[in-house]
Amino acid sequence: MFTHEDVLQALADDLRCAHPGTAGTVYPRAVVDSRQVQPGDLFVGLRGERHDGSDFAPEAIARGAAGVLVERPPAAPCAAAVYVVPDSLRALHALARHVWRQHPLPTLSITGTVGKTSTKEVAARLFSHRYRVLTSEGGLNGEIGMPLVLLRREPAHEFAVIELGMYRRGEIALQCELAPPRYGIVTNIGYTHMERLGSVEAIVAAKQELVEHVPPEGTVALNGDDPRVLAMRAAARGRVLTYGTSSVCDVRGTGLESHGRAGIAFTLWAGGRSVRVRAPLPGPHNLYTCLAAATAALADGFSLEEIAVGLAEAVNPLRLQFLDGPHGTLIIDDTYNASPASMAAALRVLAEQRAGRRIAVLGDMLELGAVEEECHRELGRQAAAVVDLLFTVGPRARWAAEAARAAGLDAVQHLPSKEGLATAVRAALRPGDAVLLKGSRGLALETVVAELLEG
Known part of the structure; x- marks a missing residue:
C-alpha cells in the first residue's frame, strides 16, 4: 500500500495533476488492467502496442479507482485523483522505487527459464514459517508485474519473495534496482525467449543480471547441475551456494522417490547433515524446486529440520x-x-x-x-x-x-x-x-x- 503523498513525492519531476486528489488517501494497490480494478485502487494506464491505457481510465474510475496515473487525463471531470505524466511506465517504476526505499524488506529474487514461478510459490510457503511474506500472485513479474508486487507491501510484511521475468536485456537489472535482492536463485537456462533475445548466450547474460546484483553480503543459489547456470558463479559478488544431485553441490538431493499425485520424497543434504523430506509436489522435476527453495532458506539460517517441515506443506496452485x-x-x-x-x-x-x-x-x-x-x-x-x-x-x-x-x-x-x-x-x-x-x-x-x- 502507498499514499497520495507517495505519488506526489515519487513523481515530482514529471507530475502534473489534472485533479489533485485528497491528502492522506491510501491506495491498497496499483493495477494496470481496468477490468481488475477494485474500490480504492490506483489505476496505471500504460501505453502498449495496440492500446493506450489512458483510454481505459474512465472505466477504472467507474469501477471505483481512487486515482488514475495516465499520460492523458479523462475528458470528463471525475472525483478520482488524476496524475498525468509523460511516461506512465517510467512513473510506475519511480513510484515503486520510492515506496520500496521508504520501507525495504529483505528480498529473495528468483529467475530462470523454467521453474521460477514454482520455486517462488514453494519458497514463499517455506519462508512463511519464519516471516510474514510478500509475494506475487501467479506469474506477476517483469518490468510491469514486479513493481505492482512492490506496491502491495503492507506494514506487517517482513520478507519478500519475488519472481523476476524478462523479455529483453536489462529488464532483470531494472527489477533488481527497484528492489535490491539479499538472496537470489537461478533455476536453469533453456530456449524460451529465443524469439526475442536471439541466442542462448543472450538469455544467459540476461538472467545473470540477478547474480551480478546480489551484494557481497548476500547469497545466490545456482543450479549446479546446469552448466550454464553454474558458470554464472564467476559473476557473483556475494556467496554462492550450488544445489542439485551432483556430489559436488553444496545442497544435494538423493534417494528421490516419486509417488504420483502424492508428491515426492528425497534426502536433503547440506553441511554434512541430512534429513528426509516429503513434499506434496507431483513429478521428479520438483526435486529442483525444493532444493532451490531449501538453499535460499539455508542461506537465511533455517535448519534442515525447519526446511523439511516447510516443504512438507509446500503447494503450487499453478502447476499440475x-x-x-x-x-x-x-x-x-x-x-x-x-x-x-x-x-x-x-x-x-x-x-x-x-x-x-x-x-x-x-x-x-x-x-x-x-x-x-x-x-x-x-x-x-x-x-x-x-x-x-x-x-x-x-x-x-x-x-x-x-x-x-x-x-x-x-x-x-x-x-x-x-x-x-x-x-x-x-x-x-x-x-x-x-x-x-x-x-x-x-x-x-x-x-x-x-x-x-x-x-
Missing part, C-alpha cells in the same frame, strides 16, 4: 492440478504455461499415472524462435513414448503431431485452434483415462479444462 474429470477420468491441468523442459516434466508425471489410457492435449510452445520446429518435433517424439492418444492444438503443434506419427503413434489428432477441442477430447474419453492438458499461456487452454469439467 489433479482434478476429477467426467466419467471417472483424471484431468491433469498444467495449462499455466509451457516450454520444452516443462512439457517433458509434465509427460513424466502423466507416465506415472496408473490409468486406463494416458491422453495428452498439447498446445503450441511460444517464443522459441529459430529452434521452435525442432523443439516441437522432439515434444512429439517424447509424447509418442508415453501416451496412448495425442491431441495437438495450434500451428506449431502440428510439428509435434507429425513427429509423433513418425515415431509410431497412430492415435494422433491435430486441431489448428482450440475451437472444438473440448468436444473432441470428451468424445474420446473412457472411464479410467488420465488426460494431461498443457500449452503456452497465449493459448489459454484452461478454458478447455473448464469445458471438460462441465461435461
Whole structure:
C-alpha cells in the first residue's frame, strides 16, 4: 500500500495533476488492467502496442479507482485523483522505487527459464514459517508485474519473495534496482525467449543480471547441475551456494522417490547433515524446486529440520492440478504455461499415472524462435513414448503431431485452434483415462479444462 503523498513525492519531476486528489488517501494497490480494478485502487494506464491505457481510465474510475496515473487525463471531470505524466511506465517504476526505499524488506529474487514461478510459490510457503511474506500472485513479474508486487507491501510484511521475468536485456537489472535482492536463485537456462533475445548466450547474460546484483553480503543459489547456470558463479559478488544431485553441490538431493499425485520424497543434504523430506509436489522435476527453495532458506539460517517441515506443506496452485474429470477420468491441468523442459516434466508425471489410457492435449510452445520446429518435433517424439492418444492444438503443434506419427503413434489428432477441442477430447474419453492438458499461456487452454469439467 502507498499514499497520495507517495505519488506526489515519487513523481515530482514529471507530475502534473489534472485533479489533485485528497491528502492522506491510501491506495491498497496499483493495477494496470481496468477490468481488475477494485474500490480504492490506483489505476496505471500504460501505453502498449495496440492500446493506450489512458483510454481505459474512465472505466477504472467507474469501477471505483481512487486515482488514475495516465499520460492523458479523462475528458470528463471525475472525483478520482488524476496524475498525468509523460511516461506512465517510467512513473510506475519511480513510484515503486520510492515506496520500496521508504520501507525495504529483505528480498529473495528468483529467475530462470523454467521453474521460477514454482520455486517462488514453494519458497514463499517455506519462508512463511519464519516471516510474514510478500509475494506475487501467479506469474506477476517483469518490468510491469514486479513493481505492482512492490506496491502491495503492507506494514506487517517482513520478507519478500519475488519472481523476476524478462523479455529483453536489462529488464532483470531494472527489477533488481527497484528492489535490491539479499538472496537470489537461478533455476536453469533453456530456449524460451529465443524469439526475442536471439541466442542462448543472450538469455544467459540476461538472467545473470540477478547474480551480478546480489551484494557481497548476500547469497545466490545456482543450479549446479546446469552448466550454464553454474558458470554464472564467476559473476557473483556475494556467496554462492550450488544445489542439485551432483556430489559436488553444496545442497544435494538423493534417494528421490516419486509417488504420483502424492508428491515426492528425497534426502536433503547440506553441511554434512541430512534429513528426509516429503513434499506434496507431483513429478521428479520438483526435486529442483525444493532444493532451490531449501538453499535460499539455508542461506537465511533455517535448519534442515525447519526446511523439511516447510516443504512438507509446500503447494503450487499453478502447476499440475489433479482434478476429477467426467466419467471417472483424471484431468491433469498444467495449462499455466509451457516450454520444452516443462512439457517433458509434465509427460513424466502423466507416465506415472496408473490409468486406463494416458491422453495428452498439447498446445503450441511460444517464443522459441529459430529452434521452435525442432523443439516441437522432439515434444512429439517424447509424447509418442508415453501416451496412448495425442491431441495437438495450434500451428506449431502440428510439428509435434507429425513427429509423433513418425515415431509410431497412430492415435494422433491435430486441431489448428482450440475451437472444438473440448468436444473432441470428451468424445474420446473412457472411464479410467488420465488426460494431461498443457500449452503456452497465449493459448489459454484452461478454458478447455473448464469445458471438460462441465461435461
